[in-house]
Amino acid sequence: xxxxxxxxxxxxxxxxxxxxxxxxxxxxxxxxxxxxxxxxxxxxxxxxxxxxxxxxxxxxxxxxxxxxxxxxxxxxxxxxxxxxxxxxxxxxxxxxxxxxxxxxxxxxxxxxxxxxxxxxxxxxxxxxxxxxxxxxxxxxxxxxxxxxxxxxxxxxxxxxxxxxxxxxxxxxxxxxxxxxxxxxxxxxxxxxxxxxxxxxxxxxxxxxxxxxxxxxxxxxxxxxxxxxxxxxxxxxxxxxxxxxxxxxxxxxxxxxxxxxxxxx
Amino acid sequence: xxxxxxxxxxxxxxxxxxxxxxxxxxxxxxxxxxxxxxxxxxxxxxxxxxxxxxxxxxxxxxxxxxxxxxxxxxxxxxxxxxxxxxxxxxxxxxxxxxxxxxxxxxxxxxxxxxxxxxxxxxxxxxxxxxxxxxxxxxxxxxxxxxxxxxxxxxxxxxxxxxxxxxxxxxxxxxxxxxxxxxxxxxxxxxxxxxxxxxxxxxxxxxxxxxxxxxxxxxxxxxxxxxxxxxxxxxxxxxxxxxxxxxxxxxxxxxxxxxxxxxxx
Numbered sequence: 001x002x003x004x005x006x007x008x009x010x011x012x013x014x015x016x017x018x019x020x021x022x023x024x025x026x027x028x029x030x031x032x033x034x035x036x037x038x039x040x041x042x043x044x045x046x047x048x049x050x051x052x053x054x055x056x057x058x059x060x061x062x063x064x065x066x067x068x069x070x071x072x073x074x075x076x077x078x079x080x081x082x083x084x085x086x087x088x089x090x091x092x093x094x095x096x097x098x099x100x101x102x103x104x105x106x107x108x109x110x111x112x113x114x115x116x117x118x119x120x121x122x123x124x125x126x127x128x129x130x131x132x133x134x135x136x137x138x139x140x141x142x143x144x145x146x147x148x149x150x151x152x153x154x155x156x157x158x159x160x161x162x163x164x165x166x167x168x169x170x171x172x173x174x175x176x177x178x179x180x181x182x183x184x185x186x187x188x189x190x191x192x193x194x195x196x197x198x199x200x201x202x203x204x205x206x207x208x209x210x211x212x213x214x215x216x217x218x219x220x221x222x223x224x225x226x227x228x229x230x231x232x233x234x235x236x237x238x239x240x241x242x243x244x245x246x247x248x249x250x251x252x253x254x255x256x257x258x259x260x261x262x263x264x
Numbered sequence: 265x266x267x268x269x270x271x272x273x274x275x276x277x278x279x280x281x282x283x284x285x286x287x288x289x290x291x292x293x294x295x296x297x298x299x300x301x302x303x304x305x306x307x308x309x310x311x312x313x314x315x316x317x318x319x320x321x322x323x324x325x326x327x328x329x330x331x332x333x334x335x336x337x338x339x340x341x342x343x344x345x346x347x348x349x350x351x352x353x354x355x356x357x358x359x360x361x362x363x364x365x366x367x368x369x370x371x372x373x374x375x376x377x378x379x380x381x382x383x384x385x386x387x388x389x390x391x392x393x394x395x396x397x398x399x400x401x402x403x404x405x406x407x408x409x410x411x412x413x414x415x416x417x418x419x420x421x422x423x424x425x426x427x428x429x430x431x432x433x434x435x436x437x438x439x440x441x442x443x444x445x446x447x448x449x450x451x452x453x454x455x456x457x458x459x460x461x462x463x464x465x466x467x468x469x470x471x472x473x474x475x476x477x478x479x480x481x482x483x484x485x486x487x488x489x490x491x492x493x494x495x496x497x498x499x500x501x502x503x504x505x506x507x508x509x510x511x512x513x514x515x516x517x518x519x520x521x522x523x524x525x526x527x528x
Binding site: 052057150189 | 316320321411414446487526
């Protein structure tokens with residue numbers, strides 16, 4: 001079966017068993033994906049506050065109690081094994097990129113699951129729009145910007161954005177569609193002006209892969225869940241783990257919601 | 265000048281000077297109002313998590329750093345004096361209802377400002393709908409429900425809702441309008457069935473005042489920022505302060521947003 005059509009559980013099983021090791025864009029596209037950030041309990045308040053103050057890049061889908069590895073939004077999952085690749089940060093430096101967290105996991109870790117813009121790619125495709133990194137079989141390009149997040153405790157740093165190019169005639173439609181999904185970053189934060197975000201060269205993303213931008217196409221930029229990784233570096237936390245950019249958790253949640261808390 | 269038309273600063277000055285001591289419904293109606301919860305820093309993580317897990321009753325507009333009393337969303341304001349009435353909780357019990365917090369304030373208090381449904385009453389009025397508690401010059405009626413919130417640490421308890429009655433022909437419009445304002449509770453959580461929420465008698469609200477429900481009218485129920493007060497009681501915190509139900513902070517924010525964080 002086409003990886004696009006996998007159930008969320010099927011996608012996680014393939015990832016857990018090592019049969020899928022790449023980025024998760026285009027996988028099980030009916031389901032929302034999530035960025036992972038896990039920090040020791042003593043830093044959890046400041047990080048939660050950072051997310052509250054920056055809901056556009058950090059829309060929280062779920063915060064697990066310390067030590068827990070099975071999210072409500074992904075029943076039967078194990079956060080230590082069910083993402084294809086992770087990043088381990090020590091003293092604010094990227095220390096390793098393992099394929100599981102079995103050795104690195106600590107029981108004082110609080111895991112934060114943050115909405116991912118991969119989740120609105122199914123509705124873009126359904127509307128007949130091309131999502132370039134999917135057509136080119138690449139990870140989405142992501143860029144650090146000159147725009148600052150709002151700080152919380154030691155967490156601060158640049159807004160990180162993902163980019164998708166569209167024909168001029170499709171820009172309004174792409175904005176309209178993605179704006180319907182605020183829990184997975186919502187509409188773009190910038191349309192057509194990489195310079196306004198301090199991005200010098202679209203061909204050199206800071207994370208993920210470059211994609212083709214055809215003559216006349218307009219780059220659209222969405223707030224990205226990799227933003228906390230820049231903030232982790234700035235905070236120089238002794239220890240923290242995240243997903244590797246583009247290598248997300250596939251949740252059970254339908255892309256279009258409802259998301260946890262949407263209904264009281 | 266009509267109190268409806270006051271600027272946010274004017275409303276806060278009148279409240280601070282003791283010239284306005286009642287509920288704030290209908291005051292400076294162009295501006296969003298906010299519920300206040302302030303807890304000692306050691307309990308702030310669990311309370312922030314409670315808000316994250318219950319965004320419908322607890323949509324956070326701002327979280328101040330410990331000890332701070334001037335919110336970004338209400339420049340020049342002082343949270344200790346600029347609400348008409350407060351509640352002081354000790355060991356989970358309501359201990360006092362003072363008109364200011366000058367004696368009770370502690371520098372380890374973290375203040376949470378939570379969106380308030382008074383903020384969507386201006387758009388309801390602008391659409392030609394009657395907001396009953398405003399026409400009757402009363403505080404909005406609020407009820408504890410049989411629906412449980414999602415717990416975080418010691419915080420748990422019932423969802424609290426506010427109620428506004430509308431003619432059958434106006435129900436769809438009232439839902440549509442309020443659904444546009446998720447940062448101030450959004451659309452109703454229940455339409456027309458108080459029993460489904462475990463509310464036995466509309467004439468006996470748990471907070472605020474009863475209002476007339478005319479024959480044939482439908483009661484609509486919105487998640488309410490008084491929900492945390494029930495959770496504070498359940499948590500038996502040694503010390504916490506809140507606004508008195510209906511006696512809110514008038515912020516500088518326009519009712520229709522943007523709210524902090526809406527733009528990255």
